Amino acid sequence: MKLLTCPLNGQRNISEFTYGGEYHPMPDPNTTNPRRWAEHVFFHDNAAGVVTEWWCHTASSFWFLAERNTITDQVIRTFDTSEIFNQRVDFVAPDIGSQS
Amino acid sequence: MTEPSPTQALRRSPIYRRHTGLQAQFEQTGKAILVSHYAEPSMEALLAANLGIADLSTLPRTGFKGAGALAWVASQGVKLPDQPNTAVLQTDGTMVAKLSHQELLVVSDLMATGSTVDHLNKQPEASQTYSLPRADSHSWLAITGGAAAEMFSKVCGVDLRTHKFAEGQVAQTSLAKINAVIVRHDLASTPCFYIFSDITSTEFLWDCLLDAMEEYQGVAIGVAALRTLAADR
Numbered sequence: 418m419k420l421l422t423c424p425l426n427g428q429r430n431i432s433e434f435t436y437g438g439e440y441h442p443m444p445d446p447n448t449t450n451p452r453r454w455a456e457h458v459f460f461h462d463n464a465a466g467v468v469t470e471w472w473c474h475t476a477s478s479f480w481f482l483a484e485r486n487t488i489t490d491q492v493i494r495t496f497d498t499s500e501i502f503n504q505r506v507d508f509v510a511p512d513i514g515s516q517s
Numbered sequence: 518m519t520e521p522s523p524t525q526a527l528r529r530s531p532i533y534r535r536h537t538g539l540q541a542q543f544e545q546t547g548k549a550i551l552v553s554h555y556a557e558p559s560m561e562a563l564l565a566a567n568l569g570i571a572d573l574s575t576l577p578r579t580g581f582k583g584a585g586a587l588a589w590v591a592s593q594g595v596k597l598p599d600q601p602n603t604a605v606l607q608t609d610g611t612m613v614a615k616l617s618h619q620e621l622l623v624v625s626d627l628m629a630t631g632s633t634v635d636h637l638n639k640q641p642e643a644s645q646t647y648s649l650p651r652a653d654s655h656s657w658l659a660i661t662g663g664a665a666a667e668m669f670s671k672v673c674g675v676d677l678r679t680h681k682f683a684e685g686q687v688a689q690t691s692l693a694k695i696n697a698v699i700v701r702h703d704l705a706s707t708p709c710f711y712i713f714s715d716i717t718s719t720e721f722l723w724d725c726l727l728d729a730m731e732e733y734q735g736v737a738i739g740v741a742a743l744r745t746l747a748a749d750r
Contacts, residue, residue, distance in 0.1 A: 418674075425601060425617055426689055430674045433691050476696040477689035479617060 423474040424481050424497045437471030439463075440482055442501075446508040467493060526550045530574045531656055531719040539737055546740070547629030549575035554739035561738050562745040566707050568662040568735030570726055571743055573711075574719065577634040578624040578651045580616075585645030590621055593640060595633060597621070602687040604700050607633055612711075614687050614700055622651060622698065622713065627743055655698075656719035658712040659743065660726065664733040665708050671729045677701070679708050693725040704746035 419431035439461050444453050462468070465488050472495070473480045482501070484493040521543050523533035528549065530536065536543075536552050544553035552572060554561050561569070581590055591597050595613060598605045604614035610626030611633035625634050642648060660668070666678040672693040676682065679701075688699045697714035714722055727737065 429690065433674070474689070476691055477616060477698075479689075 421472065421483070421492060422495050423477075423479060424495055425479045426474055426477055429474065429476075433474060433476050435473045435475050437473055437480065440469040440471055443506070446506070521545045521550050523550050526575065528575050528652065530572055531716050532572055532574070532723050535720065535723055536572065536737075541737075541739065544740070546576070546627075549577070549629055551575060552737075552739040554741045555737055558739070558741045558745070561736075561742040562749075564734070564736050565661045565738045565742040565746055566663065568664040568668060568730050568733045569660070569738035569742060570723070570730060570735065571659045571661070571738050571740060572723070573627075573657040573659055573740065574716070576625045576627075576629055576657060578622070578655070578657060578713075579634050579638050580620065580622045580649035580651045581637070581642070581646055582620040582649050583645045583647045584619055585643050586619055586621060586647070587615075589643040589646045590623075590637065592643075593637060595623075595637070598685075602689070604685050604687055604702065607631065609633055612700070612702060614698070616687065616689065616698065620649075622649075624651075624657070624711070624713075627740060627747065651713065654716055655713040656716045656722070658714075658719075658723065658726070659709055660712065661704060661707055661709045661738070661743065661746065662735070663708065664730075664735065665710055668726075668729050668733055668735060669710070672725060673699075675699070677710065693722055693729075695722050695725075697722075704743055705749050707746045707749070709743070709746075 420428050421431050421434050422428045444457055467486050470483050470485055472483050481495055483495040523543050539555050541552040541555050543550050596605055598615040601615050601617050604612050606612055609631035611631040612624050614622040616622055623634050625631055669677045675688045675690045682701055684701050684703050686701050695714050695718050697712050700711045702711055703709050
């Protein structure tokens with residue numbers, strides 16, 4: 418059985434976890450363009466090497482981040498999302514006129 | 518006094534048919550209908566000290582989640598655990614478990630005399646505090662006895678032996694492939710583990726645990742046996 422260390426619950430069997438996809442920093446909503454935004458939402462790098470990924474400990478519904486080497490499947494570290502998401506991001510949608 | 522029916526209260530246990538199948542005697546505790554005992558009560562307490570399973574699903578419990586939840590519950594005069602995945606008792610017997618930095622589980626004592634759950638449910642919540650009505654979403658089972666940890670090792674990946682898993686510790690893990698919150702809350706000197714898990718899977722979990730308990734002579738027990746063990750000092 419593979420083991421993964423949840424930052425909240427400690428080391429657990431991998432069957433208690435769900436993979437949540439690659440983590441990408443969000444583009445600045447005030448300066449980005451639609452193409453960049455679409456890439457952020459829909460595209461994945463699928464890189465060979467060390468990547469940052471979303472994982473969820475299903476038993477506690479706790480989402481966290483993991484740095485994993487996709488070539489060796491070695492998990493370098495797992496960490497709490499507050500390490501990255503530590504301030505509120507406010508933005509307003511640009512006015513693109515009436516949709517009627 | 519006539520014996521209460523398991524279906525007469527507003528809230529009935531998701532596995533009351535299992536209890537009637539085992540010829541349970543029911544009792545009323547507060548607003549809840551609980552299994553008092555299946556066999557002779559003093560005999561049942563002896564069996565429970567070895568290995569027993571009880572259904573407490575009709576007793577009160579609640580929960581709160583959100584960035585403001587812990588501060589709000591503390592402002593209501595409730596003592597909170599310091600660390601996530603630990604639990605503390607209030608003076609009225611209510612147990613409060615901290616499941617993360619933003620989530621609490623609050624459960625009644627065995628006599629349902631504590632007022633904390635009722636009080637919190639009646640208060641208007643503060644901002645960034647969201648109620649988790651655990652009585653609707655989660656069943657509540659208790660496993661008692663010296664053989665409990667060894668039985669758990671057949672169905673759970675976390676080491677629940679008493680020298681590894683202290684009183685007041687919480688494990689959120691997979692139990693017989695069901696997500697569960699396990700809290701160690703001893704009855705005096707008898708190890709006891711509360712299990713909170715998805716209410717729709719209660720019959721499955723009850724059957725799985727009874728099956729795992731069979732080789733240790735584990736049996737279903739009523740709340741009378743739990744109270745006897747808790748008072749046995």
